[in-house]
Amino acid sequence: MQGSRPCCLTSRTMSSRERTTTPSGTRVRRSIRTMSSIAASMFLLPAKTVIAEEQCVQKNWWEISSMENAESLALMFDRESRRYFVYREGHITSSRKALSMYFEIARAPFVKNICEIGFNAGHSTSIFLNANPNARVWSFDLGQFDYTIRQGDLARELFPDRFHLTLGPSQESVEEFHRLYPDITCDVISVDGDHSTEGTYTDLVNMRKMATCRNWVLMDDAGWNSTNTAWQKAKDDGIITQMECFVDMAPVPNYQFMDFPDNRSWCVGFFNVEGCPRWFDEDKNPNEPVTRVRPIEYEL
Structure with a gap:
């Protein structure tokens, strides 16, 4: 009998660390922001997402x-x-x-x-x-x-x-x-x-x-x-x-x-x-x- 295998994808929000990392893996230097600018970015900047695999059953x-x-x-x-x-x-x-x-x-x-x-x-x-x-x-x-x-x-x-x-x-x-x-x-x-x-x-x-x-x-x-x-x-x-x-x-x-x-x-x-x-x-x-x-x- 065939076994089940991953077949579903779901999205999740990227962490702040992931959002501030370049493709080469080097963290981007950022200046210290004020609390007000951080709060503003939380509401104004759209959250980026990545695709993560989730296990689900594929029917035989x-x-x-x-x-x-x-x-x-x-x-x-x-x-x-x-x-x-x-x-x-x-x-x-x-x-x-x-x-x-x-x-x-x-x-x-x-x-x-x-x-x-x-x-x-x-x-x-x-x-x-x-x-x-x-x-x-x-x-x-x-x-x-x-x-x-x-x-x-x-x-x-x-x-x-x-x-x-x-x-x-x-x-x-x-x-x-x-x-x-x-x-x-x-x-x-x-x-x-x-x-x-x-x-x-x-x-x-x-x-x-x-x-x-x-x-x-x-x-x-x-x-x-x-x-x-x-x-x-x-x-x-x-x-x-x-x-x-x-x-x-x-x-x-x-x-x-x-x-x-x-x-x-x-x-x-x-x-x-x-x-x-x-x-x-x-x-x-x-x-x-x-x-x-x-x-x-x-x-x-």
Whole structure:
């Protein structure tokens, strides 16, 4: 990791000795002045300044928020996970459109805590951490793969004090975490864990308990029948309000023909939190009885 180096300059007033020294270092002979002339010079003569170096921290590239850096960081996490030569799952860098939306939602000025179910190798986590330097990320993962713990260590190394990983079944660990730390609330919630209908629905129910009033929810793989059904049930039960669901048509448009399509698909919405202001009248609820994912055409 790169170290910090001096990068700031500040000015200071020169001492009287410095002001009366020639470039060669020889003091200029001065006649004795009266107290009145000295007092006058204090108010009339502008003070000369010199530039002095002051130590300050220069950020590393992965700490500087930008789409380019976020994508590069996610790809670095992907390369690191390949060291273990084990089964690897899909990740967000397969769709630049999904990456862009996750990045933009995470960087909102009110976002202080981002909570995600499904750390895996840390691809989405790296996007969140780069997108918002002021936010902390709280991840929950089953921990079924060897690389998950090591990737978590990497995230902590690169972003000290901003990343926390809890291992275990999210249906249990999220509730236990909320019981132990009730003051930690979530402004952005990402659900990408258990992909069964029951597991996804339980994750949505549990994460709503930690959501702030001005929250955003992202759910991955909305094109899968199981997760799509869970999202729809959460809408029907008044747990969540849907904004939109998308599917990236790259690399091939097979999402409508398979239970588990390769296309990157996701939903965006927000939790309806008890005690929070309603954003719309009940008779204008935008939720529909079916969750459809809107195709985004692939651009070369």
